[in-house]
Amino acid sequence: MKNKKNTPTTAELEILNVLWEDEPRSVKEIHKELSKVKNVGYTTTLKIMQNMTAKGMLDRKPEGKCHLYFTNIPKTDTQQNLINRLVDSAFGGSASSLVMQLLGNKKTSEKELNEIKRIIEEIEKNQ
Template structure:
């Protein structure tokens, strides 16, 4: 699997969340976050299709794009690579760093405890 760039991940996150879309629709979503040219969005999506990250179907005079790669698989691979390179593969160091640097809400803390209890079973 080709590892998506940060810009490609922005597009993938839109498509994972919203499903099949035309370039115009993806472009509109990207512009809500930061200004980007339409032709830049179009070219990025064309390149992503060539890389095998997106599928493209002709619909009248435009194309509809959809993600080829699975969200969970992609995020797991990216996270594993990050943990290996930054924390020497230690998931506990990652968790301690993450929880030590930010205020965790009571709800988040409960979710973490529930998840850890589930893993221990």
């Protein structure tokens, strides 16, 4: 199986997000969460989680009569990978170009902007 640990598909990312919030969890619980925002069959969720396990994205341990699944990659690793891919594929490798685009967007709220400024200051302090 190819190593695609860090590049989840859309459906896989949805599952990872639920797990990162609280893990380990059973397929049943994951599916219950997904059902709140999405119409999808139980076996679909199960199948995707099995695929993810085969890819090494998830792992699982038996617990009573069912399995508890947990992620095998840190959230930040995946996030970093997704950002890097976006920077490379759509911003010519320039991270600053991405940030510029992000900040120029009206949808980035005042609150978000202030938060970002705070982060920059934080970084400068530690330099």
